Amino acid sequence: MHITSAFDSGNIEVINADARPIELSIRQDNNSDFYQWFHFRLEGKTGDSYPLRIINAGKAAYPAGWENYRVCASYDRQNWFxxxxxxDGNTLDFTVDLDQPSIYLAYFAPFPWERHLDLLAWAQGHDLVQLETLGQTLDGRDMTLLTVGDAAAAKHKVWMIARQHPGETMAEWFVEGFLEALLDDANPSAQSLLADTVFYVVPNMNPDGSVRGHLRTNAAGANLNREWQDPSMERSPEVFLVRQKMLEIGGDIFLDIHGDEALPFNFVAACEGIPGYDKRHAELEETFKRAFVTASPDFQTERGYDLDKPGEANMTVGTNWCGHQFRTLALTLEMPFKDNDILPDPIEGWSPARCRQLARDIFLPIRETLKVL
Structure with a gap:
């Protein structure tokens, strides 16, 4: 039996390979107490069973995320089940019955760095796409912005950023689906939007954390979604560079794509606690949510985060900063790590395919919201 995580986004430590169950531990993010993301490969004898135990699960960032959780697994790194x-409140136990000699196990289906680069290369081949490198991360990776549409002629500007928290890989699966639909010449919803709207898309806000196998932080241990009020090139260049571009360009809608460890639903969090929150903010939010419910059976508004009280928003959060800075619609879209309890899938749970489909369904709420701006 052999276990390794020495690859892109890998994260696990073998504590005792001779124990039954085999004892494993998730590594913390660099310079941080956060951890929950895991991704590793187990190699063994076909037909044998391998009981595994993550011994530090109970002290992870979001212990409630393990309740009713099922591990993602794949033999070919393409199809995940x-x-x-x-x-039990302390450890996470699961058993792998090997049908093939080697299997990959992860907290959610990984979105590899190579796939990210392939997505950028594919997108730039479309006439409507401009690729721009905003700068570099602390590990020297590129921060890439895709501009989709005619920026000079557009009436509206929509921003979409994803994966501030690198372990939330569903966010980049969502962006991939969104770009594929947006650049589909046969998609009338996309063509209608692009007639007067330009999209600014950052598919991966945290390249370093993604490759390092972090849950929530960048190379310096910074939680990027708590850096928006005062980012720096020394600690959070990812936010500094994107925020700088936002201030230069402006925008009408800001969407920040995430995943939630504990809640088995798709929902949005708004900026109701920011200073100066008004009826216009509320109208735009309700328009968006109402249209999203109409467009997608996977989206709901009954379950989500508790609302911030007036004036008590955390202004270091991206959605709150954008909503206040630009006085317009700013939302955090959360997807589950587990499953969507409204429409559960017993084989795959919440999956890359469902992320991509939810992205295709977001065209209607964007279009309906732009109508009332």
Whole structure:
């Protein structure tokens, strides 16, 4: 039996390979107490069963995320299915029954760095796309912005950023689906939007954390979604560079794509607690949510985060900063790590395919919201 995580986004430590179950531990993000993301490969004998135990699960960033959680698994790194797991408040236990000699196991289906680069290369081949490198991360990776549409002629500007928290890989699966639909010449919804709207898309806000196998932070240990009020090139260049571009360009809608460890639903969080929140903010939010419910059975508005009280928003959060700075619609879209309890999938749970489909369904709420701006 052999276990390794020495690859892109890999994260696990073998504590005791001779124990039964085999004892594993998730590494913390660099310079941070955050951890929950895992991704590793197990190699063994076909037909054998391998009981595994993550011994530090109970002290992870979001212990509630392990409740009713099922592990993502794949033999070919293309098709991912779920393995049942048990959480007792301290450890996460699951058993791998090997049908092939080697299997990959992860907190959610990974979105590899090579796939990110392939997405950028594919997108830039479209006549409507401009690729721009805004600068570099602390590990020297590019921060890339895709501009989709005619910026000079557009009436509206929509921003979409994803994966501030690198372990939330569903966010980049969402962006991939969004770009594929937006650049589909046969998609009337996309063509209608692009007639008067330009999209500014950052598919991966945290390249370093993604490759390092972090849950929530960048190379310096900074939680990027708490850096928006005062970012710096020394600690959070990712936010500094994107924020600088936002201030230069402006925008009408700001969408920040995330995943939630504990809640098995798709929902949005708004900026109701920012200073100066008004009826216009509320109208735009309700328009967006109402249209999204109409467009997608996977989206709902009954479950989500508690609302901030007036004037008590955390202004270091991207959505709050954008909503206040630009006085317009700013939303955080959250997808589940587990499954969507409204429409559960017993084989795959919430999956890359469902992320991509939800992205295709977001065209209607964007269009309806732009109508009332």
């Amino acid at each position: 779920r393995i049942e797991a048990e959480y």
